[in-house]
Amino acid sequence: MSQPELLSQDFELGFTYTRSTGPVVGRFLTDLRDRIIVGIKGSDGKVYVPPMEYDPVTAEELSExxxxxxxxxxxxxxxxxEPRDSHPSAVPFAWALIKLDxxxxxxxxxxRASAESEVSTGMRVTARWAEETRGFITDIDGFVAAGDES
Amino acid sequence: MSEEREMITGIEVPIYLKYHFTAGEATARFLSQVRQGKLVGQRCPSCNNVYLPPRGSCAACGVATTEEVEVADKCTVESFTIVYIPIPGNPIQPPYVIANLIPDGANISFIHLLSECDNDTVHRGQRVQAVWKPQEEWDYAMDNIRYFKPLDEPDVPSESIGKVPVTGWEV
Amino acid sequence: MKDIAIVSFAQSDCVRNAGAKNEVELIMPVIKSALGAAGLSTAQDVDFTCSGSCDYQQGAAFAFVLGVDALGAVPPIKESHVEMDAAWALYEAILKIRMGHADSALVYGFGKSSPGELPTVLSQQLDPYYLAPLWVDTVSLAAMQARMMLDQGVMEEADMAAVVARSRRNALANNPHAQLKGEVAVEQLLAEETWVSPLRKHDCCPVSDGASAMVLCTVEKAREWGKPYAVISGIDHRIETHNLGARDLTRSVSTEQAAAVAGVSDGAIEVAEIYAPYSHQEIILTRALGLGSETVVNPSGGVLAGNLMMASGLSRIGEVAQRIINGDIKRGLAHATSGPCLQHNLVTVLEAA
Amino acid sequence: MANLAAVVGIGQTKYQTRRGDVSIAGLLREAAVKALEDAGLGFDDIDAVIIGKAPDMFEGVVMPEIYLTDALGANGKPMLRVHTAGSVGGSTALVAASHVQSGTFKRVLTVTFEKQSESNAMWALSSPHPFSPHLNAGAGGYFAPIIREYMRRSGAPYDVGIKVATKDRLHGARNPLAHLQLPDITMAKVEESPMLWDPIRFLESCPSSDGACAMVIADASLVSESPKPPAWIRGVAMRSEPTMYAGREEVSPQAGRDCAADVYAQAGITNPRKDFDCAEVYVPFSWYEPMWLENLGFAEEGKGWKLTMEGATSLDENGDIPWNCSGGVLSSNPIGASGMIRFAEAARQVRGDAGAHQVEGARTALGHAYGGGAQFFAMWVVSADKG
Known part of the structure; x- marks a missing residue:
């Protein structure tokens, strides 16, 4: 029996999905396009940003x-x-959990920050908008240290 | 907020993931030999049936298959359909015939194109043979065989299809 | 309800790249091995077969359909599949046995993650409008979770390194299938640079290819077969909200819930195999499971020593079951997880007969 | 012995080409809430959630239970995701039922879905993959040769498929949820529609739909807490066989015959044509009706087409064994949900709750799903009678 050849090939699994948003996600994205950030009030009054469609505790449909x-x-x-190819930054950056006012x-x-040393828990940050907004989560280009947004 | 602003109701989300895929051993061996112009299946050590293309196992017995068996590029039509819509990424123009073909020496069919035939007279049991691309175009792919064309041989009786001996059907 | 027993378990080596091994070629050896250890030969010899896998690992739909080719499913068999870790396939099989539609079952999981970039693939598990389009990967999410724990003082970086050092040491001592093993000092680990800060590369599980399989049955059937076995005395799983911001990421509430239902605290736990893909998550889970110093955690090295995505949860259960079958311990627990930052957790308690 | 369980709530979305008004979560939610309302229950009454769908590539959401948990009120509960190819809707119902029949839970919610409009079915079902040795001409290209072999063996006339396609669309016109609404369809129109994969014409094929189907399954002890009549689950079975092996019987797969025999034995069915009042059977291409009539024992081998042509399976012709009164897969096909729709529609019939497509006095019905290369089967028998 001859040795098997190793057959390898790169391939891309890709599709541009057409997602319908429904009213809650749609409202959030519409506001992003207009450079506004909205959240939604949960059953217990907590404000979720981005707005959840359904309350994580009571499962109620949310609308406020x-x-x-x-x-x-x-x-x-x-x-x-080392940003990955898929990441929204080619240079080192931070992911953050940000509680908006x-x-x-x-x-x-x-x-976005120029060095790790410039990022800290509790720091104040401000949204920096993409040059063109279209109703997509990346309309917020990213957050930057408050005062650095321009 | 303006009442008449146009609400977002849909978004386009491109999801493109990169993979580096490696074919399984049985597929690699099979395609390596297809590249040499040979169809080589594998025999199940348990039920003796010959699988082409081989998958490294006999799905019926659940055992690994390793013994290689070269089969002919002459086949018998097990079943077929005439297709009236194009295959994505394939240049063939409809209508065309795709058939489940059992090669002489194998006990299971694979799908391939039938051409140089009268679509209306294609039938089960019909004898066909591979039409290969020029050797310099051979690659690790079954489309080294451009298509199969009818042979001037008597039909294999329905009940014998897939059960004829390894040497092939001869009258 | 019938008592259910695990009679055998098999796992392949965890390898970074299984190369030219397809699904069938990965699955068949572990299935043969698990069935063989139970004195069986094919899926025909059990009443039910269930598997776990994920199409996106290799990027091809219907990976599990090819898996059926490894089973010898002629004549046809009772068979099902979850697009989840095979620990959940085990759960489905247990329900089947409890309802009396099977006395025995074969469960297997397989994963070939090497063709893709796993953390990126898993980013597409996230909310498809708010998170997946940002391509935030699972390592980064876990890193934020770790940072929270460090900030809150519930652990220190040295605690994370200690988890890794123990994993490597245990893998060297006990796990021939491990991908990463060896003696390494905490100081050595801490001297390494961070990767996705605060995580260092060694804080994250490796990406592995492989499969694992298990045979379970009613206790009556195990006795009939004359095989030693481990009894599943409790099993439960719980999921929690997908909104990471709405969870206390320093805890695992769903693990606490599952542990309570599974009866973890009904007796001493000698060994716990925990599916913690990141070092700090082992700390979260050890606490959520209420484990103290009397418990040996991850004697196999856990998934930090090798992570067969989609089979790792089943492997954790198998590792504990095997120790009971071998007579080494009397009672242990196994944990499996799914989703970002431990969103979904399964807890199994296993006991000697 | 399995605990007795029943369907106490059913919810379905409207099926259509594109549900552009909802998110993926919103689509499932709609069916789930309807099922809970139908059962007179809320999310708090549910112990576990079981979801199912066909390949994740349809929506491009990997292991979607992770994202869907909030929409389905599953937080703090067990949640499971089933995937068994085209039979998944049926398998999911069976896995959900096993949560109750095993005595593990009292009441579960199960939801299946597909939002096919987010991508393209042909792409999602067979995304290009290197070194795949097979020519891919779609599902029709796979099944058409098998259908031709059925025609050859049975000697069925060419228009049996045309009759099924017409009949199921007339049934669908009675069902406001059905995707295709073709009340004026005729056999002539079906025959004139373009041939796709000989002998399958365009109108002999299923559509591509968005939609979700949900059920609440309860333990016998809790059935009376829901207002409407239950559909008692009298038998459950699944079978699988490999896609390809030497000598495989593709026209009437053994897995289908074995699965039917198993579920009939549990439910005490000895003569399916007589013992069932109706059946919801997975028929994505018209000719699969006569093929499954034989495979499932409603007709002798080679004679299934005669039942179809006599009108035995037609509600409009007062047939004795109506098949797919809801319009079937030929009228609505959100792939991952299609099997569960069969199971749910069978349950609706025996609950006497099927509206304009109700079979008068139906008491016992079959729900059937298949998938892959007609190799994965899931079936249940539901009845108005506890048994």
């Missing part, structure tokens, strides 16, 4: 939108030294 601030506090973070529950997003 609340505009929240564009600045907030870093609840936790990590520093990505007026929100009770932090959200995950990008935190």
């Amino acid at each position: 939108f609340v505009e929240v601030g564009q600045s907030g506090e870093v609840v936790s973070w990590c520093w990505v030294k 007026g929100a009770d529950v932090p959200m995950v997003h990008v935190l």
Whole structure:
């Protein structure tokens, strides 16, 4: 029996999905396009950003939108030294859990900083908008240290 | 907030994931030999049936298959359909015939194209043979065989299809 | 309800790249080995077969359909599949036995993660509108969880390194299938650079290819077969909210819930095999399970020594069951997890007959 | 011995090409809430949640139970995700039932779905993969040769499939949830529709739908807490065989015959045509009706097509054994849910709750699903009678 040859090949599993958003996600994305950040009030009054469609505790359908601030506090973070191809940054950056002013529950997003030493838990950050907004989670290009948003 | 603003109801989300895929041993061996212009299946040590393409196991017995058996590029039509829609990424123009073909010496069919035939007279038991691409175009792929074309040989009786001996069906 | 026993377990080596081994070629040896240890030869010899796998690992739909080719499913068999870790396939099999539709079952899980970039693939488990389009990977999410624990002072970096050192040491001593093993000092580990800070590479489980399989049956059947066995005295699993911000990431509430239902605290736990893909998660889980110093945690090295994604949960159960079958211990627990930052957890308590 | 369980609530979305008004979670939620309302229950009354769908590539969400837990009120509960190819809707119902029949839980919610409009079915079912030795002409390309072999063996006339396609769409026109609404369909229109994979014409194939189907399954002790009549689960069975092996009988797979024999034995069915009042059977291509009539023992081998042509399976022709009164897979096909829709529609019939497609006085019905290369089977028998 001859030795098997090893057959390997790169391939890409890819599709551009067409997602319908429903009213809650759609409202959040519409507001992002308009450079506004909204959350939603949970059954116990907690404000979730981005808005959840259903309450995580009671499973109730949620509908009471609340505009929240564009600045907030870093609840936790990590520093990505070697960004992956898929990451929204080619240079080292942070992921962060950010509790926006007026929100009770932090959200995950990008935190852009020039070095790990500039990021800390509890730091104040502000959303920096993409040049063009279109109604997508990346309309927020990322958060930056408060005062650095321009 | 403006009442008449256009609400977002849908988004496009590109999800493209990169993989580096390695074929399984049985497939690699099979395609390596297809690249040499040979069809080599594997015999089940338990039920003696010959599988082509081989998958490294006999699915019926659940045992590994290793013994290699070269089979002919002459086949018998087990079943077929005439397709009227294009295959994504395949240049063949409809209508075309795709058939389940059992090669002489094997006991299971694989799917391939039938051409140079009258679509209306294709039938079960019909004898066909591979039409290979020019050797310089051979690759690790079954489309080294461009298609199968009818042979001027008597039909294999229905009840014998897939059960004829390894040497192939001869009258 | 009938008492259910595990009579055999088999696992392949954890390898970074199984190369030219397809699903069938990965599965068949462990199935043969598990069936053989139970005195059986094919899936025909059990009443039910159930598997766990994930199509996205290799990027091809219907991976589990090919898996059926390894079973010898002619004549047809009673068979099912979960797109989850095989620990949940075990759960489905247990329900089947409890309802009296099977007295015995074969459960297996397989994963070939090497073709893709696993943390990136798993980013697509996340909310498809808010998180998946950001491509936030699972390592980064775990890193934020670890940071929270460090910030809150519930652990120190040295505690994480100690988990890794113990994993490597245990793998060297006890686990021939481990991918990562050896003697390494905590100081050595702490001297390494961070990767996704605060995590160092060694805080994260490796990516492995392989499979594992198990045979279970009613206690009556195990006696009939004359095989030693471990009894599943409790099993439960719970999921919690997908909103990471809404969870206290320093705890695992769903593990606490599952542990309570499974009866973890009804007796001493000699050995616990915990599915903690990151060092700090072992600390969270050890606490959630209420384990103290009397329990040996992850004698196999756990998944930090080798992570057969989609089979690792089943392997944890198998590791504990095997120790009971061998007569080494009387009572232990196994844990399996799924989702980002321990979102979904399964707890099994195993006891000697 | 399995504990006795029953379907006490059923909820379905409207099936259509694209549900552009909801998120993925919203789609499942709609069916789940309807099922709970039908059962007179809330999420708090549910002990565990079991979901099912076909390949994750349809929506591009990997292991979607992780994201869907909040929408289905599953937090703090067990949640399981089943995947057995096209039979998954049926298998999921069976796995959900086993949560109750095993005595482990009292009441569970099960939901299956597909949001096919998020991608493309042909792509999702057979995304290109290197070194795949097979030519891919879609599901129709796979099943058409098998159908031709059935025609050859049985000598069935060419228009049996046309009749099934017409009949199921007329049934579907009675069901407001059905995707295809073709009340004016005729055999001539079906025959004139384009041939895709000979002998399968366009109108002899299933559509591609968005939709979700949900059920609440309860232990016998809790059945009376729900207001509507229960559908008692009298038999459950699944069988699998490999896709390809030497000598495999593809026209009437043994896995299907064995699965039927198993579920009939549990439910005391000895003559399916007589003992069932109706059946919901997975028929994605028209010719599979006569093929499954034989495989499931409603007709002798080679004679299934005669039942179809006599109108025995037609509600509109007052047939004695109506098949797919809801319109079947030929009228609605959100793949991951299609099997469960069969199971749920069988239950609706025996609950006397099937609206304009109700079979008068139906007491016992079969739900059937198959998948892969007609190799995975799931079936249940439901009845108005506790047994």
